Amino acid sequence: MRRARSRGGRVRSRNYSLAVDRFVVRSGGPLSGELRVQGAKNAALKLMAACLLTEGTTRLVGVPRIADVEVMSDVLGAIGATVVRQDTGEPGGSAVLVTVPGRCTPIAPYELVERMRASFVVLGPLLARHGVARVSLPGGDDFGHRPIDMHLHALEALGAEFGTEHGYVEGRCDRLVGARVLLEYPSHTATDNVLMAATLAKGTTVIENAACEPEVQDLAALLGAMGARISGAGTSRIEVEGVEDLHPAEHAVVADRVEAATFLAAVGLAGGDVHVLGARDDHMEMLLAKLTSMGLELEATGRGIRVRSDGRIAPVDVATLPYPGVATDYKPLLVTMLSVANGVAIVSENLFAGRFRYVDELRRMGADIRTEGHHAVVRGVPRLSGAPVRAPDIRAGAALVLAGLAADGETTVSGAHHVDRGYEDLAGKLRSIGADVARAGA
Numbered sequence: 001m002r003r004a005r006s007r008g009g010r011v012r013s014r015n016y017s018l019a020v021d022r023f024v025v026r027s028g029g030p031l032s033g034e035l036r037v038q039g040a041k042n043a044a045l046k047l048m049a050a051c052l053l054t055e056g057t058t059r060l061v062g063v064p065r066i067a068d069v070e071v072m073s074d075v076l077g078a079i080g081a082t083v084v085r086q087d088t089g090e091p092g093g094s095a096v097l098v099t100v101p102g103r104c105t106p107i108a109p110y111e112l113v114e115r116m117r118a119s120f121v122v123l124g125p126l127l128a129r130h131g132v133a134r135v136s137l138p139g140g141d142d143f144g145h146r147p148i149d150m151h152l153h154a155l156e157a158l159g160a161e162f163g164t165e166h167g168y169v170e171g172r173c174d175r176l177v178g179a180r181v182l183l184e185y186p187s188h189t190a191t192d193n194v195l196m197a198a199t200l201a202k203g204t205t206v207i208e209n210a211a212c213e214p215e216v217q218d219l220a221a222l223l224g225a226m227g228a229r230i231s232g233a234g235t236s237r238i239e240v241e242g243v244e245d246l247h248p249a250e251h252a253v254v255a256d257r258v259e260a261a262t263f264l265a266a267v268g269l270a271g272g273d274v275h276v277l278g279a280r281d282d283h284m285e286m287l288l289a290k291l292t293s294m295g296l297e298l299e300a301t302g303r304g305i306r307v308r309s310d311g312r313i314a315p316v317d318v319a320t321l322p323y324p325g326v327a328t329d330y331k332p333l334l335v336t337m338l339s340v341a342n343g344v345a346i347v348s349e350n351l352f353a354g355r356f357r358y359v360d361e362l363r364r365m366g367a368d369i370r371t372e373g374h375h376a377v378v379r380g381v382p383r384l385s386g387a388p389v390r391a392p393d394i395r396a397g398a399a400l401v402l403a404g405l406a407a408d409g410e411t412t413v414s415g416a417h418h419v420d421r422g423y424e425d426l427a428g429k430l431r432s433i434g435a436d437v438a439r440a441g442a
Contacts, residue, residue, distance in 0.1 A: 013366070013415060015379065020414065021416045022412050022439065023411075023437060024437070024440050025401055026404065026409070029271075030271035031059060031270050031273075031274050031434045032274060032434055033431060034052065034304075035276065035429050037279050038423075039253030039256060039305070040255060040257065041064060041066060041068055041069075041256060041422045044072075044216075045069065045119070045121070046121055046219045047222050047224040048096070050103065051248075052079065053246050054245065054246040057100075057248050058098050058100075058248040058250070059251070060095060060098065060222075060273060061088065064256070065094070066424050071119065071157075072119055072390040075113065076098060076122075078105070078108065078109055079108065080100070080105045082099040083097070084099075095209045104129075106132050106133045107135075108133075108135040114137075114138070117420070121192050123193060123296040124193035124195075126191075128198075128201065132173075135168065135170050150190045151193050152169070154181045154190060155197055158176040158197060159175070159176050159177045160175065160259065163346050172205065176285075177203055177204060177227060178198065178202060178242055179203055181194055183205065183208065186212065187213040188273075189213040190358040195216070195238060195240065199223055199226075199243065200246070201242040203239050205239070205240045206240075210232075212236060214234075214323075216233060223246070226247055226249045227247050228243060228246060229243060231240075234300050248268075254280075257283045258330065259283050259422075259423060261329075262333060262402070263429075263430075264296065264298070265291075265336065265337055266433075268291065268294065268295075268296050268307075272308070272433070274306070274307065275301065276304055281298075281300040285324060287326055290318060294316050294341070304334060314341060315343035315380060317347070318338075320346075320415065331347065331349060331395075332355075333353065333398070334347065335359070335376065336402055339368070339377040339381065340406050341378070343379075345378045346375060347378060349376075350374065358393075358396035359371055359395075364387045364405055365386070366381055366384050376398060383394060383406065383407065384406050386410045388414065389403075389414070390413035390415045393418055397413060397419040400413045405435060412440070
């Protein structure tokens, strides 16, 4: 285990390591039992960035122990904040305390931002509170071209001015001023960036064509607890009445719907009866409809979602769309399930180019998948065959681990550090419901 010292001399533990970089998976019997979903990665990172909007200590409960959270902790540390993890002994894990000084160093360096695209969301809070920000152009998973122009145009509408130099975006403003912001596309991260910036802008900001994801609603809930005036979060039109200042607050992170989907898919592939605690059926309606059409039996229990499956999967066509449609993060899980379905399905990717790059790895395991542009034709086979494969990104890596549950022999998934960016001990959680999954040294 690596340990890193944060600003202020405090020590944080890191639970990820490149030295343990493979999953080893063998198929087995049906899965059973219960397990709890972690706090959402795509919410926690933005909530941590939102702490920059005010001086003092904000407490976030249920922040997952994942690599991306550690990167965001390092980004905040470079800006001047202190991030400390606090064990709670309660369901949902631990809390993170983010302490922000009266004046930050408004620079997010390349060596950190290039490791994770989501860290670009510190731009809005820094501009709103300090009137200046210097943030490296972002990195993260390679899904093809994902420009930041939408973020910059939206913040320019609020009065910011930008330039780029030596790989950095440099922004300045006297004080942001509320305006109507029309997003070209309902981008989750662009919505988050503008939403945070608008809380301290003078006057009213209206965000049109805003992202509607539960994680955006979760960010708005934290900002509201900090004193922001926000209405319409969860719809395509968000209105923010700017305030003079915000204050620290306490907030519980919403459950991770993609991790929940991963466990539902695991049962679909291996069969069994599992209670996924904390999973929110109201956040996954379109996905649950697809899984039901594929033959899974799903029940909302009030404590989570119970899933039952005999391991037989029916084919169903899938197209990714902005929320509440089928999320692009779900697609590798669905393609893996369809690779052993009893028939042919067509899967269309409408959001990002390049998100079929894991298909070659599934083909190595015997999957019959043909891709053309944004579409994949998946012809189900009775059984996959264990093989060495490589995780190209977070969700595809998790999907390849699940593929091993429906494969003869042994499957090794290298590049496990990608999976660690979004999942807290995926192997351990799958083992807890009976899967034969382990981590092995590189």
